[in-house]
Amino acid sequence: EDQVTQSPEALRLQEGESSSLNCSYTVSGLRGLFWYRQDPGKGPEFLFTLYSAGEEKEKERLKATLTKKESFLHITAPKPEDSATYLCAVWAGGYSTLTFGKGTMLLVSP
Amino acid sequence: DGGITQSPKYLFRKEGQNVTLSCEQNLNHDAMYWYRQDPGQGLRLIYYSQIVNDFQKGDIAEGYSVSREKKESFPLTVTSAQKNPTAFYLCASRVDIRLHQPQHFGDGTRLSIL
Numbered sequence: 001e002d003q004v005t006q007s008p009e010a011l012r013l014q015e016g017e018s019s020s021l022n023c024s025y026t027v028s029g030l031r032g033l034f035w036y037r038q039d040p041g042k043g044p045e046f047l048f049t050l051y052s053a054g055e056e057k058e059k060e061r062l063k064a065t066l067t068k069k070e071s072f073l074h075i076t077a078p079k080p081e082d083s084a085t086y087l088c089a090v091w092a093g094g095y096s097t098l099t100f101g102k103g104t105m106l107l108v109s110p
Numbered sequence: 111d112g113g114i115t116q117s118p119k120y121l122f123r124k125e126g127q128n129v130t131l132s133c134e135q136n137l138n139h140d141a142m143y144w145y146r147q148d149p150g151q152g153l154r155l156i157y158y159s160q161i162v163n164d165f166q167k168g169d170i171a172e173g174y175s176v177s178r179e180k181k182e183s184f185p186l187t188v189t190s191a192q193k194n195p196t197a198f199y200l201c202a203s204r205v206d207i208r209l210h211q212p213q214h215f216g217d218g219t220r221l222s223i224l
Contacts, residue, residue: 032210043114043200043215044153051210087153095160095207097143097168102152 002027006088006101013078013108021073021104023088031093033071035064038085038103047073047086078108112137116201116216122224123188123195131186131219133201139214141207142184146170147198147218156199159184160207188221196222 005024013019025033032051036044048057050066057064061082063074073086085105089098114135123129135142144156155168159178173192178184184203188195198220202213 032212034212036215041218041220043116043202043217046212046214049210049212089153091210093208093210097155097158097207098213100153102150 002090002092002096002099004088004090004099004101006086006104008104009102010105011107013075013106015079015108015110016077018074018076018078020075021086021106023071023073023101024069025071025088025090026069027090027092027099029092030090032091033066034089034091034098035071035073036087036089038087044087075106078106080108080110082106083108114201114203114214114216116199116219118219119217121219121221123221124224126190128187128189129221131188131199131201131221133184133186133216135182135184135201135203135216137203137205137214138181139203139205140181141204142178143202143204143213144168144174144176144184144186145200145202147200153200156186158207 003026007022035047038044048064053068061076065072085103087103089100117132143158145153154170157176159165175187200218201216204213205211
């Protein structure tokens with residue numbers, strides 16, 4: 001059974017204080033790892049797809065990386081508008097469905 | 111703009127009542143999904159559909175039913191058999207269940223018990 005564990009559950013940062021969120025996974029044959037951002041009362045918004053170990057993707061202050069066991073979402077010099085819950089999901093390919101982690105709730109204070 | 115529309119945004123259910131949540135997409139996606147989100151639980155899959163007139167149970171299908179009569183529509187009915195229906199319900203779609211493109215989500219329906 002595929003499993004995704006995200007840590008920490010919650011993270012509070014000061015504006016400009018860089019940090020990383022972790023997504024550890026066990027899946028038989030990873031075909032894709034997805035990062036989403038979710039604002040309160042909204043649906044998740046797609047950020048990145050990573051396909052293989054060593055791959056990196058960047059968007060503004062966010063950078064996602066992937067190893068064979070985990071993915072990191074690095075947040076550089078965060079701003080209050082980066083406050084949200086960040087979700088990670090894995091896909092084993094074929095007709096399988098995505099397995100989601102429980103998310104990391106990020107709060108960035110000015 | 112293409113996207114996924116869920117309605118209503120808020121819904122209240124009385125005891126013994128069935129309610130239906132609407133999900134419409136104009137992305138021309140074949141695959142559609144329903145998730146339930148509870149605080150601290152993450153997203154749990156209720157039902158999914160790979161193609162019109164076909165759907166499969168997810169991890170927590172008991173007390174729910176769906177239909178897929180049109181490509182763009184995938185309504186979810188929460189039946190009276192679902193004893194704890196209070197949650198945030200999310201609909202998603204994907205180009206094709208077998209392809210690596212990501213799922214895209216609607217903005218959810220929050221269901222509460224009266």
